[in-house]
Amino acid sequence: MILELMPYRGCYPIFKLVYSAAANASHNKGFKETNLVISKAEVNQGNTVKKLKPRARGRSYPIKRSTCHITIVLEDISLYQQYEEYLMYLKKPGCSNENINLTCYDTYSSGGLWDKK
Structure with missing residues (x-):
């Protein structure tokens, strides 16, 4: 919302x-x-596009246009809430661990769709 209005x-x-x-x-x-x-946003240096602009008397002037790579990593906060509920369930006396089904995705190391460049 803030990015849209700045x-x-x-x-x-x-x-x-x-x-x-x-x-x-x-x-x-x-x-x-x-x-x-x-969870993570970083900007790294990308390629530099080099051009020559014509100047007076047949000379040229170099133009360097730098680019960047933007990486955004997203995390699902509902997985953390499920994990906390799972830990609270395990701490209760007399519970069995067979009924809990918790699916977690490692979003940082898997890369792929989470890293948008």
Whole structure:
């Protein structure tokens, strides 16, 4: 919401990137978009595009346009809530561990759909 309303030039591409990562997570992994949280966002240096601009007397002037790679990692907070409920269930006396089915995805090391560049 904040990225959508800020007047800076780089806000709109980052806004589109966050929504695209959330849409990929909901479509490919089946997570709800309301439970997703940005756990890591980093910007790394990308390629540099080098051009030559013509100047007076047949000379040229180098232009370097730098690019960047933006990586956004999303986490599902509902998995943490299920894990906490699972731990609370295990601490109760006389419970069996056979009825609990907890599915966790390691979002950071799996890469793939979670890292949007």
